[in-house]
Amino acid sequence: MSTLGTWTGSRDIEIVEVEGRPIALSGWNGEQYLQCWEVDEIISGTGFGIKEDGLCVRPVYKQIDNDEWKIIGYEFC
Numbered sequence: 001m002s003t004l005g006t007w008t009g010s011r012d013i014e015i016v017e018v019e020g021r022p023i024a025l026s027g028w029n030g031e032q033y034l035q036c037w038e039v040d041e042i043i044s045g046t047g048f049g050i051k052e053d054g055l056c057v058r059p060v061y062k063q064i065d066n067d068e069w070k071i072i073g074y075e076f077c
Helices: none
Strands: 006-007 010-018 021-024 032-044 048-063 070-077
Touching: 010 048, 010 070, 021 048
Parallel strands: 006 048
Antiparallel strands: 006 010, 010 021, 021 032, 032 048, 048 070
16 A cells, blocks of 8 residues: 655655545544545645545555554545
């Protein structure tokens, strides 16, 4: 799973695709991201503008080994 970029001014906030929409991941609580928003545009890997905020996103995992999991996507809560 690769990222589309990062949010402007904060390289810690990754932007990923969720159901075809560019979403900035924020507010991780150990299970899901509770303070996400849809990014208006991405220029050279940097996200600008907010289309919709207040979104909840959780990772979708696939088990690789007995104790190893990999994120294979994201979905809305």
